[in-house]
Amino acid sequence: MAKAKATVFFCKECGHESAKWMGQCPGCHEWNTFVEAPKQSAGILSSRVGGRGLGSGSASGRFPETARSRPKKLSEIESSGEERISTGMEELNRVLGGGLVSGSLVLVGGDPGIGKSTLLLQVCRNLAGEGHRVLYISGEESLRQIKLRAERLGDFSGELSFLCETSLDIISEVIVEEKPEMVVIDSIQTMYREEAGSAPGSVGQVRESTQTLLRIAKEYNIAIFIVGHVTKEGTMAGPRMLEHMVDTVLYFEGERNVPYRILRGVKNRFGSTNEIGVFEMRGSGLSEVANPSEYMLNGKPEGASGSVTACSMEGTRPVLLEIQALVCRTSFGMPRRTAAGTDYNRVNLLLAVLEKRAGLHLSDCDVYVNIAGGIRVNEPSLDLGIVMALASSHRDVPVDDNRMVFGEVGLSGEVRAVSMAEKRVQEAAKLGFTSCVLPKVCLSRISISPKNLRLIGVENVREAMELISR
Ligand code: TYD
Ligand code: MG
Numbered sequence: 001m002a003k004a005k006a007t008v009f010f011c012k013e014c015g016h017e018s019a020k021w022m023g024q025c026p027g028c029h030e031w032n033t034f035v036e037a038p039k040q041s042a043g044i045l046s047s048r049v050g051g052r053g054l055g056s057g058s059a060s061g062r063f064p065e066t067a068r069s070r071p072k073k074l075s076e077i078e079s080s081g082e083e084r085i086s087t088g089m090e091e092l093n094r095v096l097g098g099g100l101v102s103g104s105l106v107l108v109g110g111d112p113g114i115g116k117s118t119l120l121l122q123v124c125r126n127l128a129g130e131g132h133r134v135l136y137i138s139g140e141e142s143l144r145q146i147k148l149r150a151e152r153l154g155d156f157s158g159e160l161s162f163l164c165e166t167s168l169d170i171i172s173e174v175i176v177e178e179k180p181e182m183v184v185i186d187s188i189q190t191m192y193r194e195e196a197g198s199a200p201g202s203v204g205q206v207r208e209s210t211q212t213l214l215r216i217a218k219e220y221n222i223a224i225f226i227v228g229h230v231t232k233e234g235t236m237a238g239p240r241m242l243e244h245m246v247d248t249v250l251y252f253e254g255e256r257n258v259p260y261r262i263l264r265g266v267k268n269r270f271g272s273t274n275e276i277g278v279f280e281m282r283g284s285g286l287s288e289v290a291n292p293s294e295y296m297l298n299g300k301p302e303g304a305s306g307s308v309t310a311c312s313m314e315g316t317r318p319v320l321l322e323i324q325a326l327v328c329r330t331s332f333g334m335p336r337r338t339a340a341g342t343d344y345n346r347v348n349l350l351l352a353v354l355e356k357r358a359g360l361h362l363s364d365c366d367v368y369v370n371i372a373g374g375i376r377v378n379e380p381s382l383d384l385g386i387v388m389a390l391a392s393s394h395r396d397v398p399v400d401d402n403r404m405v406f407g408e409v410g411l412s413g414e415v416r417a418v419s420m421a422e423k424r425v426q427e428a429a430k431l432g433f434t435s436c437v438l439p440k441v442c443l444s445r446i447s448i449s450p451k452n453l454r455l456i457g458v459e460n461v462r463e464a465m466e467l468i469s470r
Helices: 044-050 090-096 116-129 143-153 168-178 203-220 292-297 344-357 380-395 421-430 461-469
Strands: 007-011 034-038 105-110 134-138 160-164 182-186 223-229 248-253 260-268 276-282 285-288 307-314 317-329 337-340 365-371 403-405 435-439 454-458
Touching: 034 203, 090 248, 090 260, 090 276, 105 116, 105 203, 116 134, 116 143, 116 160, 116 182, 116 223, 116 285, 134 168, 143 160, 160 168, 168 203, 203 223, 276 292, 292 317, 307 380, 307 421, 317 380, 317 421, 337 344, 344 365, 344 380, 344 461, 365 380, 380 403, 380 435, 380 461, 421 435, 454 461
Parallel strands: 105 223, 105 248, 134 160, 134 182, 182 223, 307 403, 337 365, 403 435, 435 454
Antiparallel strands: 007 034, 248 260, 260 276, 276 285, 307 317, 317 365
16 A cells, blocks of 8 residues: 655645645635645544644543544533633723633734734733733743833733743643643744654644644633734745634734734634724833724824815724825826825725716826824725815815715715714714714614714715815
């Protein structure tokens, strides 16, 4: 019989596995992402059935034997009700679906330096302060560096211990001995298992390490946070590949030079992925932003042309933000167009709609569009705001500072309905806006009539332009 091949190929991006090398991944259609790695007994299922140990004799064979188990009816399954632990941060609790679930594996991904370690260290501090046993394992920083960082974050108390280690065989032994309720692994790319044979950070190692952590989490009912750096190129395996292995995937986003950070749920087996958490990076760590609208509008200039307040939905929360546009005569033959914080092509499309449907001559103008605050939004409901900001700057007529604008703009210049209009209107009323420009079709869907807020329905961009000439 032919000997089974000892290696397989899989995609660095999505983890698609194949027996042979392929130029394009059939899973995510990316090119040149296939790498060779040693074959695992892997696949969560096969490792469970096979009952492979964690190495170093730590826990082999202790995983429940699923091979002999029988199918059960729903009524036969015990539902002890999943236990939720509060992380001490409302923003994070909400993204997790109401707190951290014991025995779950949570991946926190993001660019290096965005604040993942800081966030998790703060979570450790909160949990330890509430009397939970917590273990923070770093493969990136020395204990001294962690101490320096911790000192900036404030007082630490309770059962929180730190370990600098990259060998997962040792780590699993320590976890089994210490039996903490929550563990942080910072980061998965620095961890390795002797058995996997390849370098830390390689696809094979990252998969093998995650598998080991998954089994520890389920077997000992420990909540484990895994930090994963996002790498666009290179040999390091990105956290995308791990998404299907873990219970919850959160991405920490933001620009490094802007203090605003968003924690976004991408996958959650214990809750909805619609929620976001908003944080601000300060000298003393991350602080929660309970009211993102107020925060985003902070510093909006008064009476300036080209500045419009719009409303985007981040999950189920409306967030008001400032759209800035600058339109000026081009000094060279080719007009310049830039869009920061939103889709460049969408801005070009809206410029064409304004030119054709509202008679604005923009073809000889440079156009700059920016979403203030360093946030990135691609929601179509910003269209009307962008269009009004462009026209306001072009005509040099300011839009009323107490006016909020939302609506999608179509290619015929029509203003189309957007979802959750009522929530957006409510947010405008809450923050003291006096008028709100919205798609006319949305008016009938709004059952509330806020006292000091005038609702102005518009059908097309021409009508919206009339609001600017006044
Ligand atoms: P860090 O948590 O180390 O990022 P990651 O783990 O995602 O790589 O965050 C590093 C950045 O955060 C660093 O540039 C400094 C900044 N920072 C603050 O601004 N305030 C603080 O209190 C801390 C701890 C970090
Ligand atoms: Mg870090």
